[in-house]
Amino acid sequence: MPEPLLPEAASHQPMPPAPRPCALLLSGAQVVTVDDERAVYTDGSVAVDGDRIVDVGPAPEVEARWRPRRRIDCRGRAVLPGFTDAHTHLFQSLARGIGDGEPIWPWLNHFMWPYAVHLDAEDALTAVRLGAVEAARAGITTVVDHHYAPTDPETVLAVADAVEEIGLRGAVARGMLGDRTKVADARGLPDALYRYGTAEELELTRQCMAVRGPDARVRIWPAPLNLSYGDQDLVAGAVALAREHGVRWHTHCSEGAKDPQSYLDAHGVRPVTWLAREGLLDGRATLAHAVWLDAEETAAVGAAGAGVAHNPCSNAYLASGTMPWQALRASGAVVALGTDGPSAGGRQDMFEVMKQTLFAQRLAALDPAGVRCEDVLEAATRDGARYAGVPDAGVLRPGALADLVVVDLGGVAVQPVHRAVSALVYAARAGDVVMTLVGGRVVFEDGHCPGIDEEQLAAYASELADRLVRRAGFGSLTEPWRRRTERLGRNA
Ligand SMILES: [Zn+2]
DSSP: OOOOOHHHHHOOOOOOOOEEEEEEEEEEEEEEEOOHHHHHEEEEEEEETTTEEEEEEHHHHHHHHHHEEEEEETTTTEEEOEEEEEEEEEGGGTTTTOOOOOOHHHIIIIHHHHHHHHHHHHHHHHHHHHHHHHHHTTEEEEEEEEEEOOOOOHHHHEEEEEHHTTEEEEEEOOOOEOOOHHHHHHOOGGGGOOOOHHHHHHHHHHHHHHSSSSTTTTEEEEEEETTTTHHHHHHHHHHHHHHHHOEEEEEESSOOOTTTHHHHHHHHHHHHHHHHTTTOOOOTTTEOOOOOOHHHHHHHHHHTTEEEEEHHHHHHHOOOOOHHHHHHHHHOOEEEEEEEEEEEESSSOHHHHHHHHHHHHHHHHTTTSSSSSHHHHHHHHHHHHTTOTTTTOOOOOOOSBOEEEEEEEOSTTTSOOOHHHHHIIIIOOOGGEEEEEEEEEEETTBBBBOOOOOHHHHHHHHHHHHHHHHTTTTTTGOOSOOOTTOOOOSSO
16 A cells, blocks of 8 residues: 655645845844844844835844845944934034033023024024934934924924935924013023014914824924923923824923022922923923933923933033933933034034943943943934834834934944944944935935935035124134133123
8 A cells, every 4th residue: 555645744844935025135234123122133134125124133034034126235234223313403503613611501692592593594494404414324313303493384394394305204393482481581581582472382383283293204393492481381382282283292401400490489399390290291291401300300200201302412511410310211201312403512423422421420420330331222212212202113123114224333443343232332423324214215325315415515504604603793703713711602
């Protein structure tokens, strides 16, 4: 009798499925996923199709599963999630490099307010394009752009268009002043900044939000300029708008040491305590700085699961203080990292921000072990995306948005690489980024942002900046070598 035939499945290894087509394969990299397991593949690959990551893992396994239309050899490079710049002011790009040497309030009064007052829409849009290109080149895929000059709806929407044209995602947080407060009077904010009352500010923001809703790639958020001198009705109205439209809201919060005290003097309560007491503090709040919180405020921010943008370079530049990083993270707050724009430190470089976070915290605590490079990389990527309300970004895993960065690790200032995370945080710089992808679209590659004439943009920005310096009376700030006796501003 012939032997019965064995079922086919038992006699042969199952055929591996045929490789599937995909758009892009980043092949053979140090892949730092920042996923739930915090997996790092020293020889890994990432497959992208459409706007999503479709596969991540050891290179041989991923390679066998995909037939890419484009393959990039990433040996000697790292692939990681794109950065979120959780607090920037792109319109301040024309002010890069002037105005240093004063604490926050004199800096605002002598320099930033006059700059904001003299900026026209063309200046602002050019500055935003310049800043957005800088961000794309630095591996920043999401920005929260706190925009407060000029804030007419046409300019605000044009700013959002410009950020989207460069290819980034995120939010333009429309800065609002509203009705003047006693604190604003005491601080000498110029009348020229107060174009709209509280009700009008909220209505204009609502109009902008209606055009760019919660599903837009660049959304509009309501953003009272500063909690410490902002109108309380304006803040409450901003929170209501955010809830109504399903987005976050944003504000500067307790950046300077005197901010909470001036609020306490005017209102009999500290600013974040007031937010919590009024039921305004929840996961939609994104607070920039939060340097000077007391223990009750820190606990309230954490209990609410609110977001905090830590801006260590700006905080050092203006000598504002050191944020209670560990207490805020331990409290449950979503702590992200920001640059605070190019005029408060010179660059929008999240590598610098990560490193400065470590250094500032270690010095403040005299403890080199309290904050690790892994912690700051999480804040710059995974937590930044949560903070910005883009939960599908900030990690490399199948199904996540293809917002990612390729960083060259081959330079003499980075080699040798024993640990990719350490190399990225301590040694790499924005200039080491070789590719930035947002939603699967290349926004920067090998020195260029596709479709952007950077030389022309920089030249035009420089021309507008020169005119602005003359208009605002900032001539002495551009002296090649400033003497100690020269102060900021025309009236200083
Ligand atoms: Zn700021």
